[in-house]
Amino acid sequence: NGEIVLRGISYQEAAPHLVFMGYLQRIVDGGRVDREFALGTQRADLVIHYGKTQKEVIELKLVQAPKAVERGLRQVSEYARRLGRDKGYLILFDREATTPWEER
Template sequence: MDKLLKAFQEFYSENSEVWLERFDYKEAGPHLLLMAFLQRVINGGGRINREMAVGTGRTDLLIEFNGDKFVLELKLKRMPSARQKGLDQISRYLDTLGMTKGYLILFEIKPSSIIPWETRVKWEDISHQNKNITIVEM
């Protein structure tokens, strides 16, 4: 999953602005681009579950591929609290699923003229509430 998400970071930084301007509902654009990118790769050997019920919440994506499961929580960086809320959410989902590893994907919504790509593309592995979470920013 790490390689796939790093490839998506590169794809997104090179192509997102052209694609995102086509969406009428701007906030859905980053999510749809990620799902389309993942579907293209996973299509033959896995499944992408969207908005899957996990306890009392819904994880954005639960990917099943080659016998492994990956939880992805997607957030738009509208508010400074998006990161913390996302970390807390994914930790709860991982607890419910009995998993210890997940991915928090944060999409910057400001244009690259304000926040350049060199500063917005980030990859960070952290421990949060006894869970290993990879934070993928773009």
């Protein structure tokens, strides 16, 4: 139960990050997942490395934060550019119980 995990965590993005990282570790076969990967003076939430040169950037955001989507898109775009990639991935966590599953 996610609520049990979240009760003891003051940094509310930590639990979704950890769960998603655990998922990625299982599916990134032969590669690795770096957390808080330094890109200049900023840090990408996750960077997946596989092969000799392949890197993918992932930014994770809670939807409840004001302007989370707008900020996340700007961040992931900049991180992808710094990695020499033409795309990145923004993963949104919507923990609002009133949001229907079809809209999440």
